[in-house]
Amino acid sequence: MSNEIKTAIVTGASRGIGAAIARRLAADGFRTVVNYAGSATQAEEVAAAIAAGGGRALALRADVSDSGAVADLFQRTEAEFGTVDVLVNNAGVTTFGPLSDVSDEDYQRLIAVNLTGTFNGMREGARRVRDGGRIINLSTSIIGHYSPGNAVYTATKAAVEAMTHILAKELGHRGVTVNAVAPGPVATELLLAGRSLELIQRLTNEIPLGRLGQPEDIARIVSFLASAESGWVNGQVIRANGGRN
Template sequence: MTENTNRVAIVTGGSRGIGRETAVRLGKDHFDVVVVYSGGKAEAEEAVKDVEQAGGRAIAVQADVADEHSVNALFDTAEREFGGIDVLVHAAGIMKLSPLADLDLSVLDEHLRVNVRGTFVVDQQAARRLRNGGAIVNISSSLTTLARPNYSAYAASKAAVNSISLILARELRGRDITVNAVGPGPTETALFMAGKPQELIDRMIAEPPLERLGQPEDIAEIVAFLAGPGRWINGQTIYANGGSAA
């Protein structure tokens, strides 16, 4: 390891969607980025190339965000390769839809494990290891307020992310570390588009005054601001949905 003066970011869920676009956006700000993936190694390696082309350095690391040993090893790798960690962007998550009355409780357990426990595990390591002056950005969802049918498990898990973020911001008093959540609305990612009929997508496009779906780069710009110059924003959930009404 050589001496490194760049800021260092870990981006979970960094191989796809919002996480990948965020990793690339941080690369434009000359971050060194750890692209964290669960199973898509080839996609993660492509994301690394995109970060490098944008102007940063990057490596891909596999981790199970809900497993404390896996996440501990992830942070060890980041520190060993880049010398320290300044920013965590926690974008990894799952979303499976069902009416509450029909929900298989095993699906609820998946959401709690990945989206809630995963946030606890990753944020815990970040709270212990981020250098002073750092930032934690957890990806939540506007569905905590938009309250659409079929999203009860997902929205409940993301409401937990909002609470975790606010409380952690207060617990890190004296460290100069900000903690915020970003709650995207309908955003054109593979996770969002999967299984949705065009009629439903068209209705979602028509809802916000801007009359379009969000794009991953819309969210990445907000995350990059919070990871960089947005130092006076702390303990907040920022809803990024083009003005969709709750």
């Protein structure tokens, strides 16, 4: 990646890890698209905070599970900011509970957003991210730990990791790197909603560093993968979990 002004799309960037990634890339000099599906007010707040700090950002709605919406997201980004240099496939949803209790509706939603949504982003990114660019996917460190209550969510992310490894080989000739970041427990609404304080404390106790991750911990890794310094890192999954697994 050169030092010229660059453009990044971050999906699911209205809050949590996605918002932290959008803010960090903007601080790194990227013109940043803050994608959202339903949280327009929060996405606009993230974009406004970036602008207040001297950056350029645009909040754009697109349901990543809809391939046409993802193609349109790229088109609107290119019209506003030019060629896309970096795509961060962050949008994701989760449920927590035994596999036997997963409803058909929840199963389909997890597949639609986490797997199909990331596939739609990767496919469009493979076609439109510029030569020498970056595609960065979000996975999970539950892969390798296989915590009860996370069966379908973990399965969707395992598929994302498989596609990451393969797309990295398919795009290598263009200098486009494809990597994934797999966070452990991070203190976001996605983790905390619906979980007891006792469970959160147990998760924290399992982490050798003695704390939950923060969204900024993950944003710093994405920043590295989006930079020139990561040019020899390709087809990798970086597990950021404080040593939990």
